[in-house]
Amino acid sequence: MASNRKLLVLPGDGIGPEAMRQVMRVVDWFDKRRTVSFDVKSGLVGGAALDAHGTPLTDETMALAQDCDATLFGSVGGPKWDNLPFDKKPERGLLRLRKEMDLFANLRPALVFDALADASSLKRDLVAGLDILILRELTGGVYFGEPRGVSTLADGQKKAVDTQVYTTREIERVARVAFELARKRSNKVHSVEKANVMHTGVLWRETVTKLHAAEYKDVTLEHMYADNCAMQLVRRPKQFDVIVTDNLFGDILSDCAAMLTGSLGMLPSASLGAPDATGRRKALYEPVHGSAPDIAGQDKCNPLATLLSFAMMLRYSFDLAADADLVEQAAKNVLATGIRTPDIASAGASIVSTTQMGDALLKELDKLAA
Numbered sequence: 273m274a275s276n277r278k279l280l281v282l283p284g285d286g287i288g289p290e291a292m293r294q295v296m297r298v299v300d301w302f303d304k305r306r307t308v309s310f311d312v313k314s315g316l317v318g319g320a321a322l323d324a325h326g327t328p329l330t331d332e333t334m335a336l337a338q339d340c341d342a343t344l345f346g347s348v349g350g351p352k353w354d355n356l357p358f359d360k361k362p363e364r365g366l367l368r369l370r371k372e373m374d375l376f377a378n379l380r381p382a383l384v385f386d387a388l389a390d391a392s393s394l395k396r397d398l399v400a401g402l403d404i405l406i407l408r409e410l411t412g413g414v415y416f417g418e419p420r421g422v423s424t425l426a427d428g429q430k431k432a433v434d435t436q437v438y439t440t441r442e443i444e445r446v447a448r449v450a451f452e453l454a455r456k457r458s459n460k461v462h463s464v465e466k467a468n469v470m471h472t473g474v475l476w477r478e479t480v481t482k483l484h485a486a487e488y489k490d491v492t493l494e495h496m497y498a499d500n501c502a503m504q505l506v507r508r509p510k511q512f513d514v515i516v517t518d519n520l521f522g523d524i525l526s527d528c529a530a531m532l533t534g535s536l537g538m539l540p541s542a543s544l545g546a547p548d549a550t551g552r553r554k555a556l557y558e559p560v561h562g563s564a565p566d567i568a569g570q571d572k573c574n575p576l577a578t579l580l581s582f583a584m585m586l587r588y589s590f591d592l593a594a595d596a597d598l599v600e601q602a603a604k605n606v607l608a609t610g611i612r613t614p615d616i617a618s619a620g621a622s623i624v625s626t627t628q629m630g631d632a633l634l635k636e637l638d639k640l641a642a
């Protein structure tokens with residue numbers, strides 16, 4: 273079926289391809305029902321691209337990503353490529369996609385499915401019903417700031433430099449996304465930085481405060497230092513709705529928030545650019561987990577984070593909320609029957625492989641759509 277929804281699939285390394293295989297079965301399921309179809313292209317990224325082409329992302333694949341409506345990304349990296357120079361590392365492939373598509377807004381929801389509340393390392397009552405959204409700035413800060421690098425000093429020591437940089441515009445555009453998202457949720461934003469020690473933190477706080485006063489007074493805004501936020505996330509996570517923060521703090525706090533939900537294997541994310549004249553945003557969807565080389569190739573990873581990333585794509589890139597709901601509901605129902613991949617296993621659960629999780633999801637989708 274011809275479709276104007278151009279989708280690029282980049283499975284990557286480690287468990288990426290295994291998880292993606294199950295999600296592609298769901299994409300095919302939609303295609304067969306002839307309700308939602310995609311023009312799917314696929315490519316290599318990370319170590320896989322490095323092995324095949326000597327670079328973690330070819331210019332051709334980069335151009336494909338620019339041209340597609342959305343990219344579904346797996347994971348990159350592994351011990352095989354750990355000791356390469358920086359510009360060759362598999363992670364550069366992902367960072368290049370983020371930077372060149374200007375995907376500055378990274379949405380990382382941490383949502384606790386009721387069936388999994390006991391899989392969290394925190395007590396059930398602290399996390400049951402948890403629904404928070406970490407909005408991570410993704411194209412600035414210390415990940416990209418100049419100068420950066422390693423040099424040798426006169427006395428033979430080495431010196432390494434990374435630079436944290438933010439401009440007013442970079443802060444304002446991500447803060448705007450935070451306020452807009454909060455309005456559709458519980459209307460509360462925590463802006464997180466280290467204004468007590470960092471100049472970028474001071475500018476961050478000033479800029480968010482100004483934007484709030486000018487345009488978003490109806491949204492509750494609180495400022496919080498990043499270290500306190502880490503503590504509050506494990507102390508009383510339900511105090512949060514939307515957390516907006518910089519690239520590095522967002523990286524750290526989102527792993528922390530992920531674990532509240534029981535497993536990193538559950539968390540999807542969306543990385544969005546600015547809307548163009550037609551309202552379309554460049555977008556990349558990826559699980560928050562990495563390539564998990566220790567379990568790769570064993571058909572035991574959890575495909576749900578990639579599946580839920582696909583659901584986010586349906587919602588944010590294609591405005592298909594009902595279909596996104598369908599996918600999320602299928603995942604919830606499967607979990608409610610006690611089916612679990614090993615990472616979210618609990619007493620009494622039936623442990624299944626990645627493929628069997630895919631089987632269960634398809635069966636559930638058939639049931640829901642019947």
Ligand code: IPM
Pocket residue numbers: 363366523560562
């Ligand atoms: C993430 C990952 C990446 C990051 C790595 C793989 C470059 O940890 O998406 O959170 O640090 O941003």
Ligand code: MG
Pocket residue numbers: 523524527
């Ligand atoms: Mg990370």
